[in-house]
Amino acid sequence: MDASTEARYDTGSKFYDLPNDVLLCVFSKSNLKDLxxxxxxxxxxxKLIDDNYIRMSKTVAFEMSITRSPLDDDKISFDLDVCYVSHNKNNRSSNGKYFKRGIKGEEEFSKTLKIFVTKSLYRLVVRNCDNINVFNVLHKHYQQESSIEILYIDKLGENDIQPFQQFVNQLENVKMLEVLQIFSSIEACKTKPSLIFPSLTSLECVNLTECQETNFLNHKLIVELFENNPNIRDLRLSSKNIHFMESVLVWFFFRQQLTTSRTCNHNKISLCLDNISTYKEKLIRTLDTTIRYLRGILGYEILTTFKGHTKYEIVKKCFHCNEKSIDIHVTLINSTTKL
Structure with missing residues (x-):
């Protein structure tokens, strides 16, 4: 428009802000991208959207990643990445990604999470967030019977143990649990309870690693995991506690005899004992002795991989029905490396 038209437009018209209720009505019907x-x-x-997030339309998330922010100062903050599915007016779906950087404090983190429906996630990844109360927020945010299929935690500090357990015990349908570094002082290991996950019943793959002086992993935890999760196919453990690793190794072969259940389970099952270079020969002797006393062995083979790992492949009869066979694989891994 020219200058004269613009002048008439400015002097002859009046503009008023829409009331907040009208704006909120518009915002509440908007998708995440528009918001x-x-x-x-x-x-x-x-501010209006932030203060009234409870009235906004929620977006269904299917993957979420929480990572500590790489900031130069001493302030604790973290980044959030969320993958979601959005639908257009023609009901066609497409993948979208939301990210927020430098989240400071539990309140801001909790408020951001409430933009999404996170009741049924495919995967949750938490990286480098040890001892900064992330699991406190997740515990408060998640309600009973929430579902996360894959749970990946790279670090779990001594202050995280209790809130992490509370958070996990609100979940169902967890199929894969990975905690790659559990670390704590010797004093904390003596005074704090060990890990326990009574609510997990759908696990198929478990990977737990504890650091040098940490003794949170124990024989009772492994036994209860197998009793509550009959579909476990893969168990990978790493610990410097030789007594724990040795007891798990022996129990792994005799678990059918030691359980009170008489239900047959013919699933192929694998056990990896990781980072055992300092006591590998002792575990091999224990394993050889165990196989010698194990009933129903149909055959076994001992292999050495090109990386120097020792692998036992054993076929034995089911202890209960004495008819069908079970494939058991045990791998002794020298150090924390990929197979």
Whole structure:
């Protein structure tokens, strides 16, 4: 428009802000992409949406990643990445990704999580967030009977043990649990309870690693995991506690005889004992003795991989029905490396 038209437009028209209720009505019917654009438009919209997140339309998330922010200062903050499925007006779906950087404090983190429906996640990844109360927020955010199929935690500090257990015990349908570093002082291991996950009943793969002086992993935990999760196919453990590793190794072969259940389970099952270079020969002697006393062995083979790992492949009869066979694989891994 030219200058004269613009002048008439400015002097002859009056503009009024829409009431907050009207704006909230518009925002509540908007999808996540539009909401984010509204928040960028002006400070008023940002605050209005942020203060009324409970009224906004929720987006269903299927993957979530939480990572400690690589900041130079001493302040604790973390980053959130969420993958979600969005639907357009023609009901066609497409994948979207939301990310927020430098989240500071539990309140901001909790408020951000409430933008999404996280009741049924495919995967949750938590990286480098030990001892900064992330699991406290997750425990408060998640309700009973929430579902996460894959749970990957790279570090778990001594202050995380209790909130992590509370969080996990609210979940169902967890099929894969990986905790790659559990670490704590010797004093904390003596005074704090060991890990226990009574609510987990759907596990198929478990990978637990504890660091040098940590003794949270114990024989009772492994026995209860197998009793509550009959579909476990793969168990990988790493610990410097030789007594724990040796007891698990022996129990692994005699678990059918030692359990009170008489239900047959003919699933192929694998055990990996990781980072055992300092006591590998002792475990091999224990394993050889165990096989000698194990009933129903149909055949076994001992292999050495090109990386120097020792692998036992054993076929034995089911202890209960004495008819069908079970494939048992045990791998002794020299150090924490990929197979």
């Amino acid at each position: 984010l654009n509204f928040k960028k438009a002006c400070r008023k919209f940002y």
